[in-house]
Amino acid sequence: MGRSSTQTATRGKRGPFGFILRYLRLAGIFAAASVSAQLEYRTNFALGVLGALLEATGALFGLLILLGDGQSLGGWSYYEAAVLLGLFTFIQGMIGGLLRPNLNKMAEAVRSGTMDFTLLKPIDTQFLVSARNVNIFVLPNLLTGLGVMGWALAQLPGVTILSILGGIVLVGAALTIVYAVWFMLTTTAFWFVKVENITELFNGLFRAGQFPVTVFPSWARFLFTFVLPIAFITTVPAEVLLGRIRPASVVSALVVAVGLVVVSRWLWLRAIGSYTSASS
Amino acid sequence: MKRMVATKYRDTGRPSKARTLLEVWFANMSAYRAEIVIWMLTGSIPLIMLAVWIGKAQAAGGAVGDFTPQRFAAYFLAAWVSQQLVVAWVAWELDLQIRQGILSAKLLRPLDPLWEHLAMHVTERLVRVPLAIIVIVVGLFIVPGTQLTPDLPHALLYLLSINLAFLIRFLIAYCVGILAFWFEQAIAVEELYYSIAMFLTGSFAPLDLYPVWARTIIEWLPFPYVIYYPVQILTGEANGLEIVRIIAVQLAWITIFGVLRSLLWRRGLRRYGAVGA
Numbered sequence: 300m301g302r303s304s305t306q307t308a309t310r311g312k313r314g315p316f317g318f319i320l321r322y323l324r325l326a327g328i329f330a331a332a333s334v335s336a337q338l339e340y341r342t343n344f345a346l347g348v349l350g351a352l353l354e355a356t357g358a359l360f361g362l363l364i365l366l367g368d369g370q371s372l373g374g375w376s377y378y379e380a381a382v383l384l385g386l387f388t389f390i391q392g393m394i395g396g397l398l399r400p401n402l403n404k405m406a407e408a409v410r411s412g413t414m415d416f417t418l419l420k421p422i423d424t425q426f427l428v429s430a431r432n433v434n435i436f437v438l439p440n441l442l443t444g445l446g447v448m449g450w451a452l453a454q455l456p457g458v459t460i461l462s463i464l465g466g467i468v469l470v471g472a473a474l475t476i477v478y479a480v481w482f483m484l485t486t487t488a489f490w491f492v493k494v495e496n497i498t499e500l501f502n503g504l505f506r507a508g509q510f511p512v513t514v515f516p517s518w519a520r521f522l523f524t525f526v527l528p529i530a531f532i533t534t535v536p537a538e539v540l541l542g543r544i545r546p547a548s549v550v551s552a553l554v555v556a557v558g559l560v561v562v563s564r565w566l567w568l569r570a571i572g573s574y575t576s577a578s579s
Numbered sequence: 580m581k582r583m584v585a586t587k588y589r590d591t592g593r594p595s596k597a598r599t600l601l602e603v604w605f606a607n608m609s610a611y612r613a614e615i616v617i618w619m620l621t622g623s624i625p626l627i628m629l630a631v632w633i634g635k636a637q638a639a640g641g642a643v644g645d646f647t648p649q650r651f652a653a654y655f656l657a658a659w660v661s662q663q664l665v666v667a668w669v670a671w672e673l674d675l676q677i678r679q680g681i682l683s684a685k686l687l688r689p690l691d692p693l694w695e696h697l698a699m700h701v702t703e704r705l706v707r708v709p710l711a712i713i714v715i716v717v718g719l720f721i722v723p724g725t726q727l728t729p730d731l732p733h734a735l736l737y738l739l740s741i742n743l744a745f746l747i748r749f750l751i752a753y754c755v756g757i758l759a760f761w762f763e764q765a766i767a768v769e770e771l772y773y774s775i776a777m778f779l780t781g782s783f784a785p786l787d788l789y790p791v792w793a794r795t796i797i798e799w800l801p802f803p804y805v806i807y808y809p810v811q812i813l814t815g816e817a818n819g820l821e822i823v824r825i826i827a828v829q830l831a832w833i834t835i836f837g838v839l840r841s842l843l844w845r846r847g848l849r850r851y852g853a854v855g856a
Contacts, residue, residue, distance in 0.1 A: 343764060343767060346764050346767035346768070346771070347767070349771065350767070350770055350771050350774050353771060353774045353775055354774040354775075357774060357775050357777070357778050360778060360793070361777075361778060361783055361784075363790065364783065364784050364788055364789055364790070365631070365635070365784070367788060367789075367790065368635075368639065368643050368644060368788075370635065370638065370639050370643075371638075372635070373634065373635075373638065496614055496617040496618070497617070499617055499618070499621045500617055500620055500621065502621060503620050503621040503622070503623040504623065506623065506624060506627055507627045507630070510627075510631055514631055514634045514635060514638075515630050515631065515634045516630060516633050516634045516637060518721070519630040519634070
């Protein structure tokens with residue numbers, strides 16, 4: 300079964316839909332393969348669930364402290380900030396589940412020269428280095444993130460079907476931005492070689508994304524909007540989910556997402572163009 | 580050359596063991612300075628919270644309770660530095676050594692492996708100093724009028740207290756790492772620590788801003804003595820008898836975890852031998 304589906308997937312079909320279908324199918328095969336490898340370690344799962352619950356409880360408790368003086372958090376109430384917090388947890392889970400297991404291997408592959416084999420495969424190389432592995436141990440974090448978001452959204456009156464649908468689109472844009480930033484950071488491995496830890500820098504700063512960007516003093520707000528676009532990753536999608544749509548920020552989020560993907564693609568093509576394997 | 584080094588340390592007796600360990604590990608850690616800088620910036624929660632709380636204070640017209648932006652800046656800069664100085668990854672080291680059997684070779688040495696881990700951690704701290712100074716200077720520049728410490732005695736007592744804080748943290752991590760003798764998920768336990776430590780140690784907010792019920796519980800745990808109380812000493816919030824009390828409680832926690840570590844270590848070693856690793 301595995302073999303026949305691999306064959307259909309790699310044979311491919313004509314036309315743009317055939318192309319997309321082929322890559323979706325490949326992504327499915329990759330995911331199934333890495334999930335079955337991880338199921339061997341399922342005992343770790345119980346502690347993972349406990350960890351995710353503790354983390355969510357801690358974060359909600361943190362909001363309680365931050366709002367303890369009776370003032371809002373940059374104009375956000377407790378439940379509104381909790382929606383954002385849930386979204387942040389969810390996106391962090393997606394980073395751990397989809398980006399980290401793939402992109403962190405790229406630097407190592409460039410240094411040791413195993414990137415050669417990747418470049419020889421008859422599919423798009425950016426797709427292959429980005430979608431080969433899935434980590435299922437982040438599942439508890441994804442679920443607590445969605446749980447906190449759902450619970451908080453249910454307490455708020457302004458939420459409609461339309462705002463949720465709009466929110467989903469912007470969460471998609473947010474994930475695209477995160478992917479592009481991570482991808483560009485790791486692509487620098489082609490020139491700088493030792494960059495395993497560089498994405499950790501992003502993670503350190505990204506933790507600011509669990510708070511609405513409006514809470515920060517102006518110098519930090521500038522940093523988180525224009526230098527590292529954390530505002531577009533959590534604050535703007537959460538605003539849309541809450542039904543507080545500001546067209547300017549929505550359009551900017553979508554433009555930033557598309558722009559970063561284009562730039563990251565360009566960077567990747569330049570990187571593999573200049574790649575000369577490990578020994579040379 | 581090799582022989583020369585050996586003779587150099589052979590006849591100087593006991594102190595040279597410590598010196599050798601420290602010299603070797605300082606050289607080792609210096610090689611990782613780029614990574615260490617990145618790890619330092621990864622532990623950025625106190626700096627993020629500094630910005631969040633100052634933003635809150637500005638929005639509230641100058642202060643949250645009696646915390647001004649300057650007081651927040653002093654607290655969180657001190658908390659960030661303290662977090663850098665108490666970092667301990669010995670649980671990972673032990674977990675790896677126990678599960679892969681590397682420990683067997685270490686046990687042949689006439690020295691408890693604890694000392695090697697300690698040397699590794701202490702020398703790594705020295706590599707952190709330059710960036711720590713830069714971050715503090717930048718922080719003091721961004722929030723003018725911040726006074727990190729009132730006088731030299733407070734700064735010196737802080738140095739004592741933060742070293743004790745490091746020992747508490749190091750011994751907790753050591754006990755967790757030893758759990759690898761019994762079960763495979765020692766590291767998962769260590770990660771549980773990270774998911775809640777931020778709130779219990781005071782990296783997230785000064786404990787003064789916590790709800791009373793939470794503060795009452797936390798006071799009975801070792802965690803505030805790792806960051807919150809040393810910071811109180813440095814920033815001059817704690818004085819006189821309070822400083823004596825903080826240091827006494829820190830010593831008590833060190834004793835408790837030190838004894839626990841010895842007990843666990845002895846029992847664990849017996850088990851390690853039993854499986855023939």
